[in-house]
Amino acid sequence: MAVSLAEMGLSRLKGVGPRAAEKLERLGLSTVEDVLFHLPFRYEDRTRITPIGALRPEQGVVIEGEILAADVVFGKRRSLLCKVADGTGLVSLRFYHFSAAQKNNLEKGRPIRVYGEPRPGAAGLEFYHPEYQLGPDLPPLERALTPVYPTTEGVSQRQLRNLAGQALDILRQHLPEELIPPDLLDQRHLPSLANALEMLHHPGPDDPVDLLLDGNHPAVKRLVMEEMVAHQLGMLSKRAGQKTLAAPVLDGDRLLRKLLLSLPFALTGAQNRVIDEIGADLRRDHPMLRLLQGDVGSGKTLVAAAAALTAIESGYQVALMAPTELLAEQHRANFEHWLAPLGIPVHWLAGSLGQKARRENLAALADGSASMVVGTHALFQDAVAFQRLGLIIIDEQHRFGVQQRLALREKGRFGNQVPHQLTLTATPIPRTLAMSVYGDLDTSVIDEMPPGRKPIQTLVLPVSRRDDVIARIRSACLEGAQAYWVCTLIEESDELQAQAAEAAFEALREALPELNVELVHGRLKAKDKAQRMARFAAGEAHLLVATTVIEVGVDVPNATLMVMENAERLGLAQLHQLRGRVGRGGGQSYCLLLYQIPLSQTAKRRLAVMRETTDGFVIAEEDLKLRGPGEWLGTRQTGELAFRIADLVRDEALMEPARELAEILLERHPGRVERLLRRWLNGGEDYADI
Template sequence: MPRPNPSSSGPAASPARQALVKLGLTRDIDLALHLPLRYEDETRITPIKSARDGSTVQIEGEVTASEIQMRPRRQLVVTLDDGSGTCELRFFSFYPSHQKTLAVGTRVRARGEIKGGFWGRQMLHPAFRKAEGELPAALTPVYPTVAQLPQAYLRRAIASALTRVDLPETLPPGLEPPLARFDRQNGLQRPWSLREALFFLHHPAPDVALATLEDHSHPAWQRLKAEELLAQQLSQLTAKRARDRLRAPQLRAAGETALHEQLLAALPFQLTAAQRSVGEEIARDIAASRPMHRLLQGDVGSGKTVVAALAAAVCMDAGWQCALMAPTEILAEQHFAKLIGWLEPLLAARDKRVAWLAGGQKKKERAAMLEAVASGEAALVVGTHAVIQEQVRFHNLALAVVDEQHRFGVAQRLELRKKLAHLGLEPHMLMMSATPIPRTLAMTYYADLDVSTIDELPPGRTPIVTKLIADSRKDEVVERIGAQVAAGRQVYWVCPLIEESAALDLSNATATHVELSEALPGVSVGLLHSRMPAAEKKAVMEEFKSGRMGVLVSTTVIEVGVDVPNASLMVIEHAERFGLSQLHQLRGRVGRGAAASACVLLYSTGDSGRLGETARDRLKAMAETTDGFEIARRDLEIRGPGEFLGARQSGDALLRFADLATDTLLLAWARETAPRMLDGHPQLAARHVERWLGGKADYLKA
């Protein structure tokens, strides 16, 4: 067989080779670690007579009839006889080569789901080939693939890579994971090697329990999961130790005249105990010469912004710059407005200012801001991803605050950290999230991060009642909105789409805006969506914040950062389409004032009249708890870790094989083993990370 060269992606490369590159299968080890989704059993022949209806089997027999029928549609119908009975093979899509292989008198093997019907036994579109050669001795793997990459090509490429791949053990004796296999020769238990586990999973013996392969509980799978978790822990521990060797500015407050003391005195509210505790943790971190790498998490409305403002005040007081980056212009503007109100009067006395940087700025305004940032006149820079663009040169950035960090790509966070490289230093990093991270996730993906948690809400936040209502009762909800507006309250109505989609058949924000405007005469109903120009968005938000607008119809652009205390009702249309954490974020936009607040989750059951199981679990969780940590735990169970961590933005699956919900023992082993391996066997550790992560190791450092 010609040896595939996946790295040949030039003009002459075949579509299959290009597809290998697209899947990231460029090294022999990548191909070896590309494991089957499922398996087909081609190791045995089942007599047609004894095949169970609905089972997937392989049969072998002689073609006794083969013809093209035109009714009810053009199809190739082939009859196979194995002596015990006959089975009809039907193909609605076929080529002349099919007819040639399936000619009368040919002996054929066919594999597919067998069904009994009025016309006897049949298979629709089975896999087939001439009955030649021995039956395979192992199950046939079915790999994850893409359209341009046929299974046959992928199987050959992987089989070829397995003959070449170098798989020396990287785990030193005594540090193997707590897994074993039975050795029939001497009746002893001994650990699986990586080579044995990989070769077994690509070609398992036919007597293996398929269920243990499919649910990844088989010891061979466990060995791979243990190695993957260890690679990830090693990578993060290496990153943490490397960061600990870097130097950052030491930021200390200057006594009672300090900016942060002045800010505390000027605030119109008292800090909660949790805010004070977290603030002290951050102050200790930024006073050290080692770069801070801290995640500040707290539920919606717990007061993370003021904690960040106090840290920024310490930074600016020490003569350094601070940057705050948020994922959307609305959220960045919300922070900007708060920080201007709190800090601008205090900074003005020191001839410093707060700068604003966003994508939609006019050229002249942007140039002035860039100049203020470069000269150091702007002590605090607030904005969107515009803050990390190449032309933004900081005078001396010492603290970078990233809000809703999971919504930024990892590469973007790495860019922000480079902004102090010209001084040979690293800025302190404070990442904020209102999506609380479940403990198992923090243990795994934030092994190199210190985590601070604000676990109490400020006084005055009213409890939010959550109600699930079918969209067939929408009229009642609209009546409730009318009553709320008449009582002087304001309402959010959130739609999941901007434009009509035939596939999802969801009402769009524009149609809902028209509908509510007609149903609520005399009420000012506004519309906000992501395609609107920035100035228009700003004007709509100002109308709503001022109280002149009673109802705001919006897409999820209001998910984070919008703070309107008078808003007491949130209606989320097609709630079954949203993720749990997103629903929780949206719900947090109400209950910010003294009025009793409610969140209505309007759901659609579609044509079936029933909600799907996942959607039902999500909505049930929302109705049962307002605890962000419990919501996050359930969301992790339902959706997996990628959504929390910016995995989509980095383009990398965070864990391919291990499962945080079920592999806690392996995770504990990996956490314990990583420092022992780095200290005692650094070269093996480096080889292990390179084998498993290759160039992806950088993404775990951000």
């Protein structure tokens, strides 16, 4: 049986011993197929000679000429200066690191071919440490463009080019299996895998390099499409696997109707629609896996409460997990406000809980007398046991690791039965990222804000206007409003952020003696933080000085003014989340972004986006473009989205066709699915495991 390229180890290639293999492993290269999929990030044109008289600065070229002289010269640094002429002009080669043998080889009158980028120097245009070949017999020029590969310490470009050349020779003898049927490729005008790889590693001098590098060439699209199809197949396979699990059937709307009658407002059409979608999921006998997206202030928590009441009415327990105590406390307060009048106590489980209360709550969860629990990471610790866990609600899922989410689900496992799961996020997820990372989840979107909410007006001001901003706070607060002053630092340090907030707190308290000013930061004890937040929420304080701990979970409708210091230091998602702390009542709210100059181009773009729109989904798309998917997801999940060739921003238009193609393959060619997953994910299809 023929050995596939994915099964051929690097020992098949000349020049790869144990030490070289170890270095190549750092680049993720362990098979011949890996080498073929390790693509160049740019190309050099060594197929034609450029006359010295036609040289332009910083353009990679090949020149040929005759050595006129090679001398050691002394300036700020000792260097070897070699002068080369070709009849059209004269140029210098300069080497700061050289040997006597190298100097002796650069003999006067000897032919030389040079590749590099000339730059202005002391002797006119100069090549610094260029690659060169010496005559009398120079080899033929390259027939294809020269690829430049991503590399690592100890692995040279020459070595990578040699390995890629050998891998292409093997490819021609062992054509890779076409896992996407040719008729489906033809419909999309895509080349075969072998032809695509040949083009990408060895494009000709007249091939459209710009299209190759920006991802618009059919050869690139061919590989991107197959990789995206593999990721979608991983998602669809996982989704099918989830449907083999059982879940409790949850039904009943008596408690929900009582809650809705008690509210002083009507739900939005979007909230009603999403409650219906979730209710339909809960009535099925396999687990709900639903992602609920909604901008800050859109009413996601109330929808989650509706789902919780359905589970509780059906005799099951509900666990709501949030990533921080501040956010969990906010959920606890909301759920107590809504559920306590219905006779349903809300239990609490977090790191700050005292030993006695912890023991009591653990016992209530274990014997089933606790129907509703809100908490943090403490919920999935070993000591926690549930009697009948039927629904898990996770807020800001991307801030938990995969294993943490699974650990909570396993606490509700009973044989083949697992709880339903509802995930909330106030961080709108760009569509391409949602399809890639959460493609195994059903998605609901609350795309409507409660009536009466006015768009927040955002102003961007230099820090030199600080005194004007303080005067504006004084005026607004004396007229009955409340305000936030948020301090940010580049360093991710609670201690440094606390110092910055404390300094701002003292300065603002001195500048605004007629106002009550409170301070909240991450170094405070949970009890102190909660008390200070409660005083602000009750209207006892006019101004809350805080670090970014207030990013989520703070809801004070009377707060209509927010100031963010050093706003240029924050990403778009965080700026948008913080801005969402105002605009939660009926009054007009304002967000003032103070920045330090000079501003980077990226910072200018971020602040401009904040000024132009309050639409969280527009902001999320812009944020993805500026930061890229790995950084957007955060370090906890960066390794879980391992695209090798596809770029979610660049290749967004291919995501939908890839999904359709994956569904066709599952239906018509199921035998190819496992091989596609092995080629592209190598078992990594578990990256989005819920």
